[in-house]
Amino acid sequence: MSLIDWGVLLFTLFAIVAYGSWKTRKNKNLESYLKGNNSENWATIGLSIMATQASAITFLSTPGQAYESGMGFVQFYFGLPLAMILISVFFLPIYYKLKVYTAYQYLEQRFDVRVRAFTAFLFLVSRGLAAGITIYAPAIILSTLLNWNLQLTCLLIGGLVIIYTVSGGSRAVSLTQKWQMTIIMGGMFAAFFYVLDSFPETVGLSEGIDIAGKLGKMEIIDTTFDLKEKYTLWSGLIAGLFLFLSYFGTDQSQVQRYLGGKTLKASRMGLMFNGILKIPMQFFILFIGAMVFVSFQFNKPPIIFNTSATNIETQKQESLLLIENNYNDIFEEKKAALLATDTDTKNIQFLQAQQDLLRNEYKAEMSKIDSGYESKDSDYIFLTFVLGFLPHGLIGLLLAVIFSAAMSSTAGELNALASTTTIDFYKKFFKDSGDEKKDLRVSKLLTVAWGILAIIIALTAGLFENLIQLVNILGSLFYGTILGVFLLAFFFKRIGGTAAFIAGIIGQIVVLSCHFLSVYGYIELGYLLYNVIGSGTVIIMGVIIQTFLKNNTKPELVSSGN
Amino acid sequence: MQEVIDDNEIKEKDATNWKAWYWGLMVFLAVQIALYFYITNLYTV
Known part of the structure; x- marks a missing residue:
């Protein structure tokens, strides 16, 4: 990294922190701190929703996914617009009508305090762990490729987020996310043009798409109905719908973003904005990955992308050198075949398959030499390209993109964790002093506490081998149950608090059982289906239990305390 | 006490044709899926 890159990176990061803190320095009460005084317009809400969802790993991992397996991952988002x-139709009007701070407050109004505390607790567990990994995941990749200190990288990301989230609350999060998202998209467009620029002179965009297509990277839709397949048209539309309904409708880190809207209309528009742009944005990021794949058909790629993550001296291992030489020979042969005027598609596909085999063989050999070697290297592909092909200055901007994405989602998470702890636990069960200033202080202290916990999780994440994998499915482990409870609340008017509470616990036990049966190989299930199973179980059990209980229903909307 | 907003108050302030937005979004999703289908069929290996 050159001095210019450092300049661009540090200026971007500190400018965002300073902007967020300065613009929101006048926060004086809990409402302005947690809901930003309902002052956001639809564009800020829309960008903020997108920025909260898109973490750094989205921009590091997604292009690598297209490089390895093609663009099928975009199907995952098909349920999102629905x-x-x-x-917009069912959840938002109720949240607005009741003027809630957190989504879980509504559940007390509709059921009882047990249901509210249960769902808020599930949220705190899943989101609390995830916040640490949102910091750790990009930090490990940046520190490996750039030889940075991992602990310092985690501290830098976490520390910067804490500064403006504590000082400015929800409004600071939304305002900074707007600029972070602008930097992210600007950086990704710049990267896209440099990917195209790295092609040989005779290869343009349409030839690039053609090459990606011939080598299987443009197969987007999979219509097979296979429960084991993670990404198909059906899993995206059905399981994806449940996942996103739960994430956007009941996860406080998202609910808080649109509850800060000026009006119900602004919040709805923000959701529409996300519904329109999310799939094209994911398609674009995947497409960059497919074009990086094409670029590496002409510019020799390393056989693996995370060599720096291991201590193996690969140049001293004969078995590795042999595989690498074969890999390089095939690369040259394939490159010549692709540049020939009369391209033989079958031959190119055959050579690509050979190259893939050699890459897997190399990884297996690495694992034999070093049992701790992590063979999944797709997260390192995009950054390897950035460091190798982008000019100085733009490398700094792309690193700012990664940091911005990490900071924007972490800020949304910390803000939501602090709000839920303040409103659903502190004010509800411990102390509702009625003193706005004191409540604001407590909320700020809780933001710091959650921030420190997230940094501690990030600093210790390396000790737990499967933690990242666990956190990837963590959302799905809890979202199904939470969504089931909310669906009971919205659509099953006769269900009371006791039935909803017991059904929630049963639903959670069923999802966890499915997960462990799947982990130990007794059943085969894609984790997206946990959302359907969780909410389905809660609804069915809720209805059954309610039929055995009498006189337990509560009127739908009752004005009560916080 | 928690404040509750009146339904009519919400409706009066917003004259947007939300049905058109929702249908538009669904049509946009369908168009995207159709386009991805077309690309997939074009390049099925």
Whole structure:
């Protein structure tokens, strides 16, 4: 990294922190701190929703996913626009009508305090762990490729987020996310043009798409109905709908973003904005990955992308050198075949398959030499390209993109964790002093506490081998149950608090059982289905239990305390 | 006490044709899926 890159990176990061803190320095009460005084317009809400969802790993991992397996991952998002519509019709008006701070407050109004505390607790567990990994995941990749100190990288990301989230609350999060998202998209467009620029002179965009297509990277839609397949048209539309309904409709880190809207209309528009742009944005990021794949058909790629993550001296291992030489020979042969005027598609596909085999063989050999070697290197592909092909200055901007994405999602998470702890636990069960200034202080202290916990989790994450994998499915482990409870609340008017509470616990036990049966190989299930199973179980059990209980229903909307 | 906003108050302030937005979004989703289908069929290996 050159001095210019450092300059661009540090200026971008500190300018965002300073802007967020300065613009929101006049926060004086809990409402302005947690809901930003309902002052956001639809564009800020829309960008803020997108920025909260898109973490750094989205921009590091997604292009690598297209490089390895093609663009099928975009199907994962097909349920999102439908979820936006349902939230806009059913969830938002109720949240607005009751003027809630957190989504879980509504559940007390509709059921009882047990249901509110249960769902808020599930949220704190899943989001609390995830916040640490949102910091750790990009930090490990940046520190490996750039030889940075991992602990310092985690501290830098976490520390900067804490500064403006504590000082400015929800409004600071939304305002900074707007600029972070602008930097992210600007950086990704710049990267896209440099990917195209790295092609040989005779290869343009259409030839690039053609090459990616011939080598299987443009197969987007999979219509097979296979429960084991993670990404198909059906899993995206059905399981994805449940996942996004739960994430956007009941996860406080998202609910807080649109509850800060000026009006119900602004919040709805923000959701529509997300519904329109999310799939094209993911398609674009995946497409960059497919074009990086094409670029590496002409510019020799390393056989693995995370060599620096291991201590193995690969140049001294004969078995590794042999595989690498074969890999390089095939690369040259394939490159010549691709540049020939009369391209033989079958031959190119055959050579690509050979190259893939050699890459896997190399990884297996690495694992034999070093049992701790992490063979999944797709997260390192995009950054390897950035460091190798982008000019100085732009490398700094792309690193600012990664940091911005990490900071924007972490800020949203810390803000939501502090709000839920303040409103659903502190003010509810411990002390509702009625003193606005004191409540604001407590909320700020809780933001710091959650921030420190997230940094501690990030600093210790390396000790737990499967933690990242666990956190990836963590959302799905809890979202199904939470969504089931909310669906009971919205659509099953006769269900009371006791039935909802017991059904929630049963739903959670069923999802966890499915997960462990799947982990130990007794059943095969894609984790997206946990959302359907969780919410389905809660609804069915809720209805069954209610039929055995009498006189337990509560009127739908009752004005009560916080 | 928690404040509750009146339904009519919400409706009066917002004259947007939300049905059109929702249908538009669904049509946009369908168009995207159709386009991805077309690309997939074009390049099925």
